[in-house]
Amino acid sequence: MKSANSYIHRTARVGKGTTLGKYCVIESGAVIGKNCTLGSHVIIHSESQTGNNVRIADGAVIGKQPARAKGSIFQDKDRPQLPPAVIGANCTIGAQAVVYAGCAISDDVFVADLATLRENVTIGDSTIVGRNVTVENFTTVGSKCKLETNCYITAYSTIEDFCFIAPMVTTTNDNYLGRTEERFKHFKGVTVRRGGRIGAGAVILPGIEIGADAVVGAGAVVTKDVPARTVVVGVPARHYGETPREQLLENQGWN
Amino acid sequence: MKSANSYIHRTARVGKGTTLGKYCVIESGAVIGKNCTLGSHVIIHSESQTGNNVRIADGAVIGKQPARAKGSIFQDKDRPQLPPAVIGANCTIGAQAVVYAGCAISDDVFVADLATLRENVTIGDSTIVGRNVTVENFTTVGSKCKLETNCYITAYSTIEDFCFIAPMVTTTNDNYLGRTEERFKHFKGVTVRRGGRIGAGAVILPGIEIGADAVVGAGAVVTKDVPARTVVVGVPARHYGETPREQLLENQGWN
Amino acid sequence: MKSANSYIHRTARVGKGTTLGKYCVIESGAVIGKNCTLGSHVIIHSESQTGNNVRIADGAVIGKQPARAKGSIFQDKDRPQLPPAVIGANCTIGAQAVVYAGCAISDDVFVADLATLRENVTIGDSTIVGRNVTVENFTTVGSKCKLETNCYITAYSTIEDFCFIAPMVTTTNDNYLGRTEERFKHFKGVTVRRGGRIGAGAVILPGIEIGADAVVGAGAVVTKDVPARTVVVGVPARHYGETPREQLLENQGWN
Numbered sequence: 007m008k009s010a011n012s013y014i015h016r017t018a019r020v021g022k023g024t025t026l027g028k029y030c031v032i033e034s035g036a037v038i039g040k041n042c043t044l045g046s047h048v049i050i051h052s053e054s055q056t057g058n059n060v061r062i063a064d065g066a067v068i069g070k071q072p073a074r075a076k077g078s079i080f081q082d083k084d085r086p087q088l089p090p091a092v093i094g095a096n097c098t099i100g101a102q103a104v105v106y107a108g109c110a111i112s113d114d115v116f117v118a119d120l121a122t123l124r125e126n127v128t129i130g131d132s133t134i135v136g137r138n139v140t141v142e143n144f145t146t147v148g149s150k151c152k153l154e155t156n157c158y159i160t161a162y163s164t165i166e167d168f169c170f171i172a173p174m175v176t177t178t179n180d181n182y183l184g185r186t187e188e189r190f191k192h193f194k195g196v197t198v199r200r201g202g203r204i205g206a207g208a209v210i211l212p213g214i215e216i217g218a219d220a221v222v223g224a225g226a227v228v229t230k231d232v233p234a235r236t237v238v239v240g241v242p243a244r245h246y247g248e249t250p251r252e253q254l255l256e257n258q259g260w261n
Numbered sequence: 262m263k264s265a266n267s268y269i270h271r272t273a274r275v276g277k278g279t280t281l282g283k284y285c286v287i288e289s290g291a292v293i294g295k296n297c298t299l300g301s302h303v304i305i306h307s308e309s310q311t312g313n314n315v316r317i318a319d320g321a322v323i324g325k326q327p328a329r330a331k332g333s334i335f336q337d338k339d340r341p342q343l344p345p346a347v348i349g350a351n352c353t354i355g356a357q358a359v360v361y362a363g364c365a366i367s368d369d370v371f372v373a374d375l376a377t378l379r380e381n382v383t384i385g386d387s388t389i390v391g392r393n394v395t396v397e398n399f400t401t402v403g404s405k406c407k408l409e410t411n412c413y414i415t416a417y418s419t420i421e422d423f424c425f426i427a428p429m430v431t432t433t434n435d436n437y438l439g440r441t442e443e444r445f446k447h448f449k450g451v452t453v454r455r456g457g458r459i460g461a462g463a464v465i466l467p468g469i470e471i472g473a474d475a476v477v478g479a480g481a482v483v484t485k486d487v488p489a490r491t492v493v494v495g496v497p498a499r500h501y502g503e504t505p506r507e508q509l510l511e512n513q514g515w516n
Numbered sequence: 517m518k519s520a521n522s523y524i525h526r527t528a529r530v531g532k533g534t535t536l537g538k539y540c541v542i543e544s545g546a547v548i549g550k551n552c553t554l555g556s557h558v559i560i561h562s563e564s565q566t567g568n569n570v571r572i573a574d575g576a577v578i579g580k581q582p583a584r585a586k587g588s589i590f591q592d593k594d595r596p597q598l599p600p601a602v603i604g605a606n607c608t609i610g611a612q613a614v615v616y617a618g619c620a621i622s623d624d625v626f627v628a629d630l631a632t633l634r635e636n637v638t639i640g641d642s643t644i645v646g647r648n649v650t651v652e653n654f655t656t657v658g659s660k661c662k663l664e665t666n667c668y669i670t671a672y673s674t675i676e677d678f679c680f681i682a683p684m685v686t687t688t689n690d691n692y693l694g695r696t697e698e699r700f701k702h703f704k705g706v707t708v709r710r711g712g713r714i715g716a717g718a719v720i721l722p723g724i725e726i727g728a729d730a731v732v733g734a735g736a737v738v739t740k741d742v743p744a745r746t747v748v749v750g751v752p753a754r755h756y757g758e759t760p761r762e763q764l765l766e767n768q769g770w771n
Contacts, residue, residue: 011268013521013538013539027286027304028268028284028286029268029284029286029302029538029539029557031537031538031539031556031557045304046286046304047284047286047302047304047320047539047557047575049537049555049556049557049574049575061328063325063328064304064322064325065302065304065320065322065357065557065575065612067574067575067611067612070573070574070611073571073573073608073610073626074626098328100328101322101325101359102320102322102357102359102575102612104611104612104629104630116328116329119359119377120359120375120377120630122629122630122647137377137395138377138393138395138648140647140648140665140666142665152439155395155397155413156395156411156413156666158665158666158683158684160683170438170439170440172433172438173413173415173431173433174413174429174431174464174684176683176684176716176717176734177716178682178683178715178716178734182763183680183682183713183715183731183763184662184680184713185680185713185762185763185764185765185768186762186763186768188762203438203439203440205433205438206431206432206433206464207431207462207464207482207717209684209716209717209734209735211734221438224431224433224464224466224482225464225482225496227717227734227735240496241496241735241750241751252440252441252443253437253438253440253441254440255440258440258441266523282541282559283523283539283541284523284539284541284557300559301541301559302539302541302557302559302575316583318577318580318583319559319577319580320557320559320575320577320612353583355583356577356580356614357575357577357612357614371583371584374614374632375612375614375630375632375648392632392650393648393650407694410650410652410668411650411666411668425693425694425695427688427693428668428670428686428688429668429684429686429719458693458694458695460688460693461686461687461688461719462686462717462719462737476693479686479688479719479721479737480719480737480751495751496751507695507696507698508692508693508695508696509695510695513695513696
């Protein structure tokens with residue numbers, strides 16, 4: 007494939023039926039599937055791969071290599087060599103989204119504008135990653151989740167299948183706020199079990215587990231684990247009741 | 262108009278006195294007014310229109326067509342055909358902002374860097390949309406509002422004239438957090454009446470109405486309607502007092 | 517230096533050993549140091565300067581001139597003439613970050629993807645500015661600080677050395693929420709003294725001072741000054757205890 011207004015490295019492979027906007031950059035060894043649609047100004051870094059029928063909107067960056075701050079807690083020893091970014095079939099990647107090298111995205115995933123998916127992140131099939139969502143490194147997100155606009159998923163977290171994380175939710179992984187050597191032993195993100203849900207603007211403290219089908223109310227500050235199928239609200243979050251039967255995952259007909 | 266470093270479709274029209282940076286993309290049928298200033302890497306999608314004296318900064322995307330996630334609650338039946346994005350005279354659009362097709366922006370509006378205005382959104386004249394603000398689809402924002410940095414305006418909301426939404430405010434529209442079929446009947450964003458104001462980091466629950474000239478304190482979680490000219494604070498938000506006389510809209514000399 | 521796929525103004529100077537991606541724009545009078553690495557689609561506006569060994573990732577914009585909204589409280593009288601953006605040696609600037617003209621960044625600073633640093637902002641050496649962080653105009657940030665993902669630092673703030681601002685923290689500068697003429701006399705951001713720390717999702721009211729080595733708990737809403745070496749939590753924030761000895765700055769072995 008040739009394009010007068012884009013740069014495609016001679017070792018890159020672009021599948022049949024795929025179209026590009028203007029001023030795209032496709033670097034060496036990249037592999038783009040068939041019938042994909044790339045907007046303008048899209049950048050596909052070396053070796054990155056996509057499945058078929060993928061849409062990548064204007065200005066998105068795929069396969070960015072991480073750059074470390076001198077004072078970052080993550081240093082190069084943590085990443086002897088990152089695998090390429092891999093994007094499954096039928097995915098959509100939004101405008102100006104950034105997907106790092108070492109990120110693996112399953113099929114049918116929707117990543118909205120301006121979202122960032124870091125290295126060593128896995129996203130399960132059919133999950134929706136909202137606008138400007140950040141999923142930090144070493145985090146696993148399951149299938150059929152909804153991570154809503156602007157929510158922040160910290161490093162070392164686990165989000166299982168069918169979870170719902172509302173807009174502006176904040177998760178954390180460092181109870182020591184950047185002090186002591188001790189803290190390096192305790193870094194721990196959050197765990198949201200299958201079907202767990204977190205309301206808008208809630209803040210979840212480090213290492214907390216939200217149980218299966220549990221609900222955290224909007225604006226809550228969660229300082230203790232939340233048992234399965236229970237609802238917590240408030241600052242700090244306290245037990246409020248049981249998850250309504252009709253809202254349980256098993257009653258959605260999603261099989 | 263010709264530019265050696267930009268792509269302008271032959272059916273696009275660019276007004277007299279308008280200047281472009283480098284590597285811009287102006288697609289078919291787009292109409293750019295007179296004396297506009299476009300930065301570099303600006304993308305104007307097909308049929309989009311701007312008035313005169315509009316400034317569009319580097320990397321902004323105008324007229325993006327929405328792409329639906331398979332599991333999105335909004336499907337194509339909701340949008341038989343979107344009108345083009347329309348931007349009024351004397352507007353400023355910030356760097357890397359995204360304005361969707363079907364968004365109508367009145368004159369003298371300021372949209373800061375990285376803001377996103379979705380389809381079926383209307384913005385009244387002289388409103389300021391801050392950096393990284395999201396205004397979701399089917400939402401109407403009035404004139405002379407200030408939507409401050411990072412605030413999130415959910416779908417199906419109404420913001421009347423002269424409203425002030427502080428940084429990091431979160432609004433919501435789904436009390437069912439993504440569960441039950443029932444929820445589709447109840448989706449409802451927030452309503453902020455003329456001159457209503459919401460403080461920094463506050464969270465507003467679905468369907469809530471903030472009355473005219475009412476004030477929500479910073480960090481409040483609003484679970485009930487707020488009457489006109491009253492102030493609420495706390496989690497959950499409780500009555501705190503009356504809006505100070507000198508802060509009432511009628512006493513600002515704004516006519 | 518010449519590049520077939522980038523635009524470099526003839527008066528710009530690019531240091532030896534510096535490499536560019538594709539479709540970069542380097543405007544008149546810009547000075548890029550030696551051994552720098554620019555990604556693709558990077559924009560360096562007129563007169564901007566960088567030291568040596570600087571990395572600037574895809575789509576970043578350096579030296580953007582501010583554009584005022586008609587109703588902005590900052591008008592042109594406040595900026596007779598902005599100096600160029602200056603970026604010190606060994607800095608990293610993330611993808612789609614925006615650094616304004618009149619911003620001065622010291623050596624060894626790390627600015628992550630999508631962050632925005634406004635005009636009249638100073639960043640001390642070795643500070644980390646996280647993803648999508650906003651530092652508003654007329655704000656000074658010290659050395660060796662960590663401003664984490666999505667935090668919002670309002671205009672007219674002072675952040676001293678070694679401060680830690682967690683993800684999604686909101687700071688504010690206007691107790692009058694945009695009303696009264698009186699407010700113009702009282703605009704005041706926050707002050708965080710040396711080693712002060714603010715937990716995730718906290719909201720800090722206008723003019724508040726967080727003392728040296730003080731700690732604000734996650735989700736707190738801070739309405740009063742926080743004395744040095746004390747911890748506050750809750751809504752509104754109340755005294756909780758002393759900063760743990762082992763977390764004091766003097767006990768970190770950071771010299």
